[in-house]
Amino acid sequence: MSARKSQLTRSSETAKPAPAREVKAGRSEHNRSLLARAHQRMNELVEQAEAEGFYGVVSIEATFEAGRINTIRRRIDGTDK
Numbered sequence: 001m002s003a004r005k006s007q008l009t010r011s012s013e014t015a016k017p018a019p020a021r022e023v024k025a026g027r028s029e030h031n032r033s034l035l036a037r038a039h040q041r042m043n044e045l046v047e048q049a050e051a052e053g054f055y056g057v058v059s060i061e062a063t064f065e066a067g068r069i070n071t072i073r074r075r076i077d078g079t080d081k
Helices: 001-010 030-052
Strands: 057-065 068-078
Touching: 030 057, 030 068
Parallel strands: none
Antiparallel strands: 057 068
16 A cells, blocks of 8 residues: 555655645736635624634635635524523
């Protein structure tokens, strides 16, 4: 199994790890805009949870399609105490 794994992770010509997938230089304007919105929403959720003495979990989820942010979701899971 380790021989098979090394074939998958190493280039057969150089016996060095295969190069990682190239990442595009910079972030697209679309992703930059939605990322800023996600940060803003997360700040709002945290401020609201702090002010209300909230018990639970708040989160932001970004879904991607082909390296582009498709949607941003807010999630609030409260716990009754």
